[in-house]
Amino acid sequence: MGPLVVNEIISPMTNLMLAFLIGIGFGFVLESSGFSSSRKLAGMFYGYDTTVLKVFFTAAITAMLGMLFFSLFGWLDLSMIYINPTFMSSAIVGGIVMGVGFIMGGFCPGTAFCGAAIGKIDALVFIGGLFLGVLLFTEAYPLWEKLYKANNMGSPTMNEVLGVSRGLFALGLILIALAMFWVAEWAEKKFPREEY
Amino acid sequence: MDRSKKYWNPYLGGVLLGLVLLAAFFFSGRGLGASGAIKSVTSAAVETIAPGYAANAQYYVESKGSHEGGPLKNWLVFEMLGVLVGGFLSGAISGRLKFKVEHSPKITSRRRLIFALMGGVLFGFGSQLGRGCTSGSALTGMAVMSVGGFVTMAFIFGTAFALAYFFRKNWI
Numbered sequence: 434m435g436p437l438v439v440n441e442i443i444s445p446m447t448n449l450m451l452a453f454l455i456g457i458g459f460g461f462v463l464e465s466s467g468f469s470s471s472r473k474l475a476g477m478f479y480g481y482d483t484t485v486l487k488v489f490f491t492a493a494i495t496a497m498l499g500m501l502f503f504s505l506f507g508w509l510d511l512s513m514i515y516i517n518p519t520f521m522s523s524a525i526v527g528g529i530v531m532g533v534g535f536i537m538g539g540f541c542p543g544t545a546f547c548g549a550a551i552g553k554i555d556a557l558v559f560i561g562g563l564f565l566g567v568l569l570f571t572e573a574y575p576l577w578e579k580l581y582k583a584n585n586m587g588s589p590t591m592n593e594v595l596g597v598s599r600g601l602f603a604l605g606l607i608l609i610a611l612a613m614f615w616v617a618e619w620a621e622k623k624f625p626r627e628e629y
Numbered sequence: 630m631d632r633s634k635k636y637w638n639p640y641l642g643g644v645l646l647g648l649v650l651l652a653a654f655f656f657s658g659r660g661l662g663a664s665g666a667i668k669s670v671t672s673a674a675v676e677t678i679a680p681g682y683a684a685n686a687q688y689y690v691e692s693k694g695s696h697e698g699g700p701l702k703n704w705l706v707f708e709m710l711g712v713l714v715g716g717f718l719s720g721a722i723s724g725r726l727k728f729k730v731e732h733s734p735k736i737t738s739r740r741r742l743i744f745a746l747m748g749g750v751l752f753g754f755g756s757q758l759g760r761g762c763t764s765g766s767a768l769t770g771m772a773v774m775s776v777g778g779f780v781t782m783a784f785i786f787g788t789a790f791a792l793a794y795f796f797r798k799n800w801i
Binding site for chain 1: 642650675687711714729732733751
Protein backbone atom coordinates (compact mmCIF):
# COMPACT_ATOMS: atom_id res chain seq x y z
CA MET A 434 0.00 0.00 0.00
CA GLY A 435 1.18 3.48 -0.81
CA PRO A 436 2.95 5.69 -0.25
CA LEU A 437 5.63 3.09 -0.90
CA VAL A 438 8.55 5.00 0.57
CA VAL A 439 6.81 6.04 3.77
CA ASN A 440 5.73 2.44 4.29
CA GLU A 441 9.31 1.28 3.63
CA ILE A 442 8.32 -0.86 0.66
CA ILE A 443 11.01 0.81 -1.42
CA SER A 444 14.38 2.05 -0.19
CA PRO A 445 15.54 5.67 0.10
CA MET A 446 17.98 5.18 -2.80
CA THR A 447 15.22 3.83 -5.05
CA ASN A 448 13.18 6.82 -3.95
CA LEU A 449 15.80 9.20 -5.32
CA MET A 450 15.88 7.31 -8.60
CA LEU A 451 12.09 7.53 -8.75
CA ALA A 452 12.39 11.27 -8.07
CA PHE A 453 14.58 11.53 -11.17
CA LEU A 454 12.09 9.52 -13.28
CA ILE A 455 9.11 11.50 -11.97
CA GLY A 456 11.05 14.66 -12.80
CA ILE A 457 11.54 13.45 -16.38
CA GLY A 458 7.78 12.97 -16.67
CA PHE A 459 7.18 16.37 -15.10
CA GLY A 460 9.58 18.15 -17.47
CA PHE A 461 8.34 16.27 -20.52
CA VAL A 462 4.70 17.12 -19.88
CA LEU A 463 5.46 20.78 -19.09
CA GLU A 464 7.53 21.24 -22.23
CA SER A 465 5.05 19.39 -24.46
CA SER A 466 2.25 21.58 -23.12
CA GLY A 467 4.17 24.72 -24.09
CA PHE A 468 5.37 25.76 -20.64
CA SER A 469 8.90 26.33 -21.92
CA SER A 470 7.67 29.53 -23.61
CA SER A 471 7.37 32.66 -21.46
CA ARG A 472 5.06 34.36 -23.94
CA LYS A 473 2.71 31.39 -23.84
CA LEU A 474 2.76 31.45 -20.03
CA ALA A 475 2.22 35.22 -19.88
CA GLY A 476 -0.64 34.83 -22.37
CA MET A 477 -2.68 33.67 -19.42
CA PHE A 478 -2.77 37.20 -18.01
CA TYR A 479 -3.88 38.83 -21.26
CA GLY A 480 -6.44 36.23 -22.32
CA TYR A 481 -4.74 35.28 -25.59
CA ASP A 482 -3.53 31.92 -24.32
CA THR A 483 -5.08 30.25 -21.28
CA THR A 484 -3.11 27.00 -21.48
CA VAL A 485 -1.70 27.61 -18.00
CA LEU A 486 -5.13 27.67 -16.37
CA LYS A 487 -6.33 24.57 -18.24
CA VAL A 488 -3.24 22.47 -17.57
CA PHE A 489 -2.90 23.63 -13.98
CA PHE A 490 -6.47 22.97 -12.89
CA THR A 491 -6.86 19.75 -14.89
CA ALA A 492 -3.68 18.46 -13.23
CA ALA A 493 -4.75 19.44 -9.70
CA ILE A 494 -8.16 17.81 -10.16
CA THR A 495 -6.72 14.66 -11.73
CA ALA A 496 -4.28 14.16 -8.87
CA MET A 497 -6.93 15.02 -6.26
CA LEU A 498 -9.43 12.53 -7.71
CA GLY A 499 -6.71 9.93 -8.22
CA MET A 500 -5.83 10.11 -4.53
CA LEU A 501 -9.47 9.84 -3.48
CA PHE A 502 -9.93 6.72 -5.61
CA PHE A 503 -6.61 5.20 -4.55
CA SER A 504 -7.68 5.74 -0.96
CA LEU A 505 -11.08 4.17 -1.65
CA PHE A 506 -9.42 1.09 -3.15
CA GLY A 507 -7.05 0.87 -0.19
CA TRP A 508 -3.97 1.59 -2.33
CA LEU A 509 -2.95 4.81 -0.65
CA ASP A 510 -3.06 5.88 2.99
CA LEU A 511 -4.00 9.57 2.80
CA SER A 512 -2.98 10.16 6.40
CA MET A 513 0.64 9.57 5.35
CA ILE A 514 0.59 12.14 2.56
CA TYR A 515 2.45 15.35 3.33
CA ILE A 516 0.03 18.28 3.59
CA ASN A 517 1.59 21.70 3.07
CA PRO A 518 1.34 23.68 6.31
CA THR A 519 -0.49 27.00 6.28
CA PHE A 520 1.22 30.12 7.60
CA MET A 521 -1.39 32.60 6.48
CA SER A 522 0.69 35.82 6.41
CA SER A 523 3.63 34.40 4.49
CA ALA A 524 1.34 32.47 2.13
CA ILE A 525 -0.30 35.77 1.14
CA VAL A 526 2.80 37.99 1.00
CA GLY A 527 4.89 35.24 -0.63
CA GLY A 528 2.14 34.74 -3.21
CA ILE A 529 2.05 38.46 -4.01
CA VAL A 530 5.84 38.66 -4.43
CA MET A 531 5.78 35.56 -6.68
CA GLY A 532 2.93 37.08 -8.70
CA VAL A 533 5.02 40.21 -9.39
CA GLY A 534 7.94 37.96 -10.34
CA PHE A 535 5.69 35.97 -12.67
CA ILE A 536 4.38 38.92 -14.68
CA MET A 537 7.85 40.51 -14.89
CA GLY A 538 9.85 37.36 -15.58
CA GLY A 539 7.32 35.28 -17.49
CA PHE A 540 8.32 32.04 -15.79
CA CYS A 541 7.92 30.22 -12.52
CA PRO A 542 10.78 28.05 -11.22
CA GLY A 543 9.64 24.73 -12.75
CA THR A 544 8.83 26.19 -16.16
CA ALA A 545 12.10 28.16 -16.22
CA PHE A 546 14.04 24.89 -15.99
CA CYS A 547 11.97 23.55 -18.90
CA GLY A 548 12.70 26.65 -20.94
CA ALA A 549 16.41 26.49 -20.12
CA ALA A 550 16.46 22.80 -21.11
CA ILE A 551 15.53 23.69 -24.70
CA GLY A 552 17.86 26.67 -24.94
CA LYS A 553 15.87 29.71 -23.81
CA ILE A 554 18.43 32.26 -22.62
CA ASP A 555 15.73 34.31 -20.85
CA ALA A 556 14.84 31.20 -18.80
CA LEU A 557 18.48 30.74 -17.84
CA VAL A 558 18.71 34.35 -16.67
CA PHE A 559 15.47 33.89 -14.72
CA ILE A 560 17.03 30.87 -12.97
CA GLY A 561 20.06 33.01 -12.12
CA GLY A 562 17.61 35.44 -10.55
CA LEU A 563 15.98 32.61 -8.57
CA PHE A 564 19.29 31.76 -6.92
CA LEU A 565 19.88 35.42 -6.07
CA GLY A 566 16.37 35.70 -4.63
CA VAL A 567 16.78 32.59 -2.49
CA LEU A 568 20.17 33.84 -1.31
CA LEU A 569 18.68 37.23 -0.44
CA PHE A 570 15.98 35.54 1.62
CA THR A 571 18.38 33.25 3.48
CA GLU A 572 21.08 35.88 4.05
CA ALA A 573 18.72 38.45 5.51
CA TYR A 574 16.47 35.85 7.17
CA PRO A 575 16.25 37.62 10.56
CA LEU A 576 14.57 40.54 8.79
CA TRP A 577 11.59 38.46 7.66
CA GLU A 578 11.63 35.65 10.18
CA LYS A 579 8.68 37.13 12.06
CA LEU A 580 6.56 37.36 8.92
CA TYR A 581 7.71 33.90 7.82
CA LYS A 582 6.47 32.31 11.03
CA ALA A 583 3.38 34.44 11.68
CA ASN A 584 -0.15 33.04 11.79
CA ASN A 585 0.80 29.37 11.87
CA MET A 586 -2.48 27.50 11.39
CA GLY A 587 -1.06 23.99 11.24
CA SER A 588 -2.03 21.95 8.18
CA PRO A 589 -5.73 22.62 7.60
CA THR A 590 -7.41 21.39 4.43
CA MET A 591 -10.12 23.18 2.48
CA ASN A 592 -12.75 20.51 3.13
CA GLU A 593 -12.12 20.70 6.91
CA VAL A 594 -12.46 24.48 6.91
CA LEU A 595 -15.67 24.29 4.88
CA GLY A 596 -16.96 21.37 6.94
CA VAL A 597 -17.60 19.08 3.98
CA SER A 598 -16.21 15.70 2.88
CA ARG A 599 -13.15 15.45 0.64
CA GLY A 600 -15.32 14.10 -2.15
CA LEU A 601 -17.81 16.96 -2.00
CA PHE A 602 -15.01 19.53 -2.04
CA ALA A 603 -13.46 17.80 -5.06
CA LEU A 604 -16.82 17.87 -6.85
CA GLY A 605 -17.18 21.58 -6.11
CA LEU A 606 -13.69 22.31 -7.42
CA ILE A 607 -14.41 20.35 -10.61
CA LEU A 608 -17.54 22.43 -11.22
CA ILE A 609 -15.59 25.65 -10.61
CA ALA A 610 -12.85 24.46 -12.97
CA LEU A 611 -15.37 23.64 -15.69
CA ALA A 612 -16.81 27.15 -15.38
CA MET A 613 -13.30 28.64 -15.65
CA PHE A 614 -12.49 26.48 -18.69
CA TRP A 615 -15.62 27.81 -20.35
CA VAL A 616 -14.56 31.41 -19.67
CA ALA A 617 -11.03 30.57 -20.86
CA GLU A 618 -12.25 29.22 -24.19
CA TRP A 619 -14.39 32.33 -24.60
CA ALA A 620 -11.42 34.63 -23.79
CA GLU A 621 -9.17 32.93 -26.34
CA LYS A 622 -11.79 33.58 -29.02
CA LYS A 623 -12.28 37.17 -27.93
CA PHE A 624 -8.57 38.06 -27.68
CA PRO A 625 -7.07 35.93 -30.44
CA ARG A 626 -3.37 36.14 -31.12
CA GLU A 627 -1.85 33.73 -33.55
CA GLU A 628 1.84 34.47 -33.72
CA TYR A 629 4.08 34.68 -30.74
CA MET B 630 1.35 26.77 -37.44
CA ASP B 631 3.85 24.17 -38.60
CA ARG B 632 3.89 20.74 -37.11
CA SER B 633 7.17 21.15 -35.26
CA LYS B 634 5.68 23.83 -33.03
CA LYS B 635 2.54 21.99 -32.16
CA TYR B 636 1.93 21.60 -28.46
CA TRP B 637 -0.27 19.04 -26.77
CA ASN B 638 -3.92 19.69 -26.10
CA PRO B 639 -3.91 21.47 -22.69
CA TYR B 640 -6.50 19.18 -21.12
CA LEU B 641 -4.52 16.10 -22.15
CA GLY B 642 -1.36 17.76 -20.80
CA GLY B 643 -3.19 18.51 -17.56
CA VAL B 644 -4.38 14.93 -17.08
CA LEU B 645 -0.86 13.60 -17.72
CA LEU B 646 0.65 16.17 -15.34
CA GLY B 647 -1.93 15.09 -12.76
CA LEU B 648 -0.87 11.46 -13.21
CA VAL B 649 2.80 12.39 -12.71
CA LEU B 650 1.80 14.20 -9.52
CA LEU B 651 -0.27 11.19 -8.42
CA ALA B 652 2.75 8.93 -9.02
CA ALA B 653 4.85 11.18 -6.77
CA PHE B 654 2.24 10.83 -4.01
CA PHE B 655 1.88 7.08 -4.48
CA PHE B 656 5.60 6.28 -4.52
CA SER B 657 7.11 8.97 -2.32
CA GLY B 658 4.21 10.35 -0.28
CA ARG B 659 4.92 13.87 -1.46
CA GLY B 660 4.12 16.12 -4.37
CA LEU B 661 6.17 17.91 -7.01
CA GLY B 662 8.31 20.97 -6.41
CA ALA B 663 10.92 23.21 -7.95
CA SER B 664 12.04 26.06 -5.70
CA GLY B 665 13.04 23.62 -2.94
CA ALA B 666 15.76 22.27 -5.21
CA ILE B 667 17.13 25.78 -5.69
CA LYS B 668 17.22 26.28 -1.94
CA SER B 669 19.14 23.00 -1.53
CA VAL B 670 21.72 23.93 -4.14
CA THR B 671 22.08 27.40 -2.61
CA SER B 672 22.59 25.93 0.87
CA ALA B 673 25.11 23.44 -0.49
CA ALA B 674 27.01 26.20 -2.27
CA VAL B 675 27.14 28.38 0.83
CA GLU B 676 28.21 25.41 2.94
CA THR B 677 31.05 24.64 0.53
CA ILE B 678 32.25 28.23 0.20
CA ALA B 679 31.80 29.24 3.83
CA PRO B 680 31.25 26.16 6.02
CA GLY B 681 31.63 27.93 9.36
CA TYR B 682 29.20 30.58 8.27
CA ALA B 683 26.48 28.17 7.13
CA ALA B 684 26.74 26.28 10.40
CA ASN B 685 25.68 29.42 12.25
CA ALA B 686 23.32 31.24 9.90
CA GLN B 687 19.88 30.55 11.22
CA TYR B 688 17.91 29.73 8.06
CA TYR B 689 20.46 27.16 6.92
CA VAL B 690 20.42 25.51 10.31
CA GLU B 691 16.62 25.45 10.39
CA SER B 692 16.26 24.04 6.89
CA LYS B 693 19.07 21.54 7.33
CA GLY B 694 16.89 19.50 9.65
CA SER B 695 14.74 18.52 6.67
CA HIS B 696 17.67 17.30 4.55
CA GLU B 697 19.15 14.04 5.71
CA GLY B 698 22.47 13.22 4.10
CA GLY B 699 23.19 16.75 2.95
CA PRO B 700 21.15 19.20 0.94
CA LEU B 701 22.12 17.79 -2.46
CA LYS B 702 20.82 14.34 -1.70
CA ASN B 703 17.26 15.43 -1.43
CA TRP B 704 14.30 14.34 -3.48
CA LEU B 705 13.66 17.66 -5.20
CA VAL B 706 17.21 18.00 -6.50
CA PHE B 707 16.90 14.63 -8.28
CA GLU B 708 13.43 15.54 -9.49
CA MET B 709 14.63 18.85 -10.98
CA LEU B 710 17.53 17.11 -12.74
CA GLY B 711 14.84 14.92 -14.26
CA VAL B 712 12.88 18.00 -15.33
CA LEU B 713 15.90 19.24 -17.30
CA VAL B 714 16.18 15.84 -19.03
CA GLY B 715 12.43 15.54 -19.65
CA GLY B 716 12.15 19.08 -21.00
CA PHE B 717 15.14 18.51 -23.26
CA LEU B 718 13.73 15.22 -24.61
CA SER B 719 10.36 16.77 -25.36
CA GLY B 720 12.01 19.75 -27.07
CA ALA B 721 14.29 17.44 -29.07
CA ILE B 722 11.41 15.26 -30.27
CA SER B 723 9.35 18.27 -31.31
CA GLY B 724 12.20 20.19 -32.93
CA ARG B 725 12.19 23.05 -30.43
CA LEU B 726 15.83 22.96 -29.34
CA LYS B 727 17.22 26.40 -30.08
CA PHE B 728 19.24 29.04 -28.27
CA LYS B 729 17.19 32.18 -28.18
CA VAL B 730 15.83 35.03 -26.10
CA GLU B 731 12.08 34.95 -26.45
CA HIS B 732 10.41 38.35 -26.27
CA SER B 733 7.70 40.55 -27.70
CA PRO B 734 8.74 42.30 -30.95
CA LYS B 735 8.06 45.59 -29.15
CA ILE B 736 10.97 45.20 -26.75
CA THR B 737 14.68 44.42 -27.05
CA SER B 738 16.40 41.23 -25.89
CA ARG B 739 18.28 43.30 -23.36
CA ARG B 740 15.06 44.58 -21.79
CA ARG B 741 13.65 41.04 -21.76
CA LEU B 742 16.70 39.72 -19.93
CA ILE B 743 16.67 42.51 -17.36
CA PHE B 744 13.04 41.78 -16.59
CA ALA B 745 13.71 38.03 -16.51
CA LEU B 746 16.44 38.60 -13.92
CA MET B 747 14.27 40.86 -11.76
CA GLY B 748 11.35 38.45 -12.04
CA GLY B 749 13.60 35.57 -11.05
CA VAL B 750 14.89 37.37 -7.97
CA LEU B 751 11.33 38.16 -6.84
CA PHE B 752 10.06 34.65 -7.56
CA GLY B 753 13.02 33.09 -5.75
CA PHE B 754 12.49 35.31 -2.73
CA GLY B 755 8.71 34.81 -2.69
CA SER B 756 9.06 31.04 -2.97
CA GLN B 757 11.07 30.95 0.25
CA LEU B 758 8.69 33.25 2.09
CA GLY B 759 5.65 31.35 0.81
CA ARG B 760 7.20 27.91 1.47
CA GLY B 761 7.03 26.78 -2.12
CA CYS B 762 6.34 27.99 -5.63
CA THR B 763 3.74 27.26 -8.27
CA SER B 764 4.68 23.56 -8.21
CA GLY B 765 5.30 22.80 -4.56
CA SER B 766 2.85 25.14 -2.92
CA ALA B 767 0.12 25.93 -5.45
CA LEU B 768 -0.23 22.76 -7.57
CA THR B 769 0.74 20.18 -4.97
CA GLY B 770 -0.98 22.11 -2.19
CA MET B 771 -4.21 22.22 -4.18
CA ALA B 772 -4.10 18.49 -4.89
CA VAL B 773 -3.91 17.75 -1.16
CA MET B 774 -6.55 20.43 -0.50
CA SER B 775 -4.17 22.48 1.67
CA VAL B 776 -5.61 25.87 2.62
CA GLY B 777 -2.18 27.48 2.23
CA GLY B 778 -1.85 25.99 -1.27
CA PHE B 779 -5.11 27.56 -2.40
CA VAL B 780 -4.24 30.91 -0.81
CA THR B 781 -0.78 31.03 -2.41
CA MET B 782 -2.21 30.00 -5.79
CA ALA B 783 -4.85 32.73 -5.62
CA PHE B 784 -2.31 35.42 -4.70
CA ILE B 785 0.26 34.41 -7.32
CA PHE B 786 -2.25 34.47 -10.17
CA GLY B 787 -4.33 37.32 -8.72
CA THR B 788 -1.28 39.59 -8.42
CA ALA B 789 -0.06 38.73 -11.92
CA PHE B 790 -3.52 39.49 -13.34
CA ALA B 791 -3.76 42.75 -11.39
CA LEU B 792 -0.38 43.99 -12.68
CA ALA B 793 -0.67 42.60 -16.23
CA TYR B 794 -1.74 45.98 -17.61
CA PHE B 795 1.48 47.69 -16.51
CA PHE B 796 3.73 45.10 -18.13
CA ARG B 797 1.71 44.57 -21.31
CA LYS B 798 4.39 45.97 -23.59
CA ASN B 799 6.71 43.14 -22.55
CA TRP B 800 4.34 40.46 -23.74
CA ILE B 801 1.82 41.58 -26.35
